[in-house]
Amino acid sequence: MAARTAPRAPGTEDTRTRLLATALRLFSEHGVEGTSLQMIADELGVTKAAVYYHFRAKDEITEAVAEPLLDTLARITEEAAAHRRRGAQIEHLLNGFVDLVVGHRVLVAVFSSDPGVARAVEKTLHHAGNFKERMLAVLTGPDPDVATLVTANVTLAGIALAGGSPELAGVDDDALREHLLITARRMLGRPRPRH
Template sequence: MTAGTVADTRSRLLATALKLFREHGVEGTSLQMIADELGVTKAAVYYHFHTKDEIAEAVAAPALRELLEITEAAAAHRRQGARVDHALAGFVDLVVRHRALLALCNSDPGLVRAIDRTLNGLDDFKVRLLDVLAGPDPDLELMISVHVALAGIALAGGSPDLADVDDETLREHLTGIGRRLLRRPRRRA
């Protein structure tokens, strides 16, 4: 098997797993179901992943890596307002592009556990993200607003009730709401 074939198979496996996780939940999806849907043997799935937990972690990993990159890029800005703007725009874009994953995160404890395992030991990341969005010495209202903004954007982005809203419209509304919650001035058209 060539490296390209292995990478392609892995990508197809993760896309199939996400589809099945959305349909049946992480707990309700077996490795055999993933293999059957892909049209491969269970051994082929084992070649890439030994457990369903590993698959769930791998499904979430690209979005989590991207969130880490967004946070670090935002932190590199000199002004607090620029940090907030960068982090918010990046977070909203990430949520919109990964709507299917967020829908699963909002409803499936199996994926939430996988994300927690992936973030285990990255407590400094959580602190860093809050620091980027709230700045030094935030008051309680701003800290609560940051938590509400992050959770609310993620929940709304993955909401089945908003699945028919086009990406650009959703992005616009999530950004506007996030800007208000994070005390950012309204953008001029």
Template sequence: MAAGVAGPEDTRTRLLATALKLFTEHGVQGTSLQMIADALGVTKAAVYYHFKTKDEIAEAVAEPGLRELDAVVEEAERQRRRGARTDHLLTGFVDVVVRHRALISLFSSDPTIARMLTCSWNGKENFRVRMMDLLVGPERDLGRLVAAQVAIAGIALTGGSEDLAALDDESLRRHLLDVGRKLLGRPRA
């Protein structure tokens, strides 16, 4: 391949990064395939070469974060003790939130992306249900359910907040874990 000529994988990677940026600025519904093509400096046909619909692009943008979250939930489900499940899920969830701040911002604010979290993914029950089952347990204590909902939603909203975009990853991670532990009644690390 000649220098300066992008291959299909490079174009796809650039397309997804561009789509994420535009989705963050305009929402999924407010972003057109033409906007993505224009921002990339390619034709709309070049976008169609990689993806047939905007929903396919949105799914591909969300997929890395969803894959990581699925691995965290699966590992937490394998823990024998409830405290270990909670600690693993909390730590892993915070790590995913910090690593994918822009995507988490979309999960928190865009209905198209947020819907992906409430649908089954990869043939499994949706993340929200699986996470609540791990954090609340089978007895479904109302106080524990409220605390778990506030912890997960609060961590996601805070991690994706533009107000904290300048905060370094380690500081954000530490603060999110501290708040999550308090809400879930877990000891400090």
């Protein structure tokens, strides 16, 4: 999905991984626009040329930061759609999406609030096909009315916004997951699944 650089030399994967983790932290503190390649290099203790070795531009870094989350979301959506029963499709999508949001709170917070990440996500989605439409299709079924579409959109956006909310940063993962699922099911008019 994100632009690929030339094959990496042995030992560079750790630098690339650290670079992406550093970029995400700086994006969460300063926003994408407020984070320069020089800031990333300084934080890593490397030269700007070392950053350019891995990525030609900040947009490529932003796309690479977003890519694993988007890949996982696409996989969850495909798995959900493969279930036979609509109820199972919806539950799989909700559980997978909530797990993803809770497991990547910082990234989700940046996704939800930073226009620079939104641009990278849109570019990545363009290359991957629009799985957001597929997510909505799982939640709404065929030929949804406006009310159903609004409810599905608000549910997905609400999960992401609440999951990445600084006000909920102190809530432990299990409690946040449970409350997000309860709220999402309530919004969609879904019963709590039986175990």
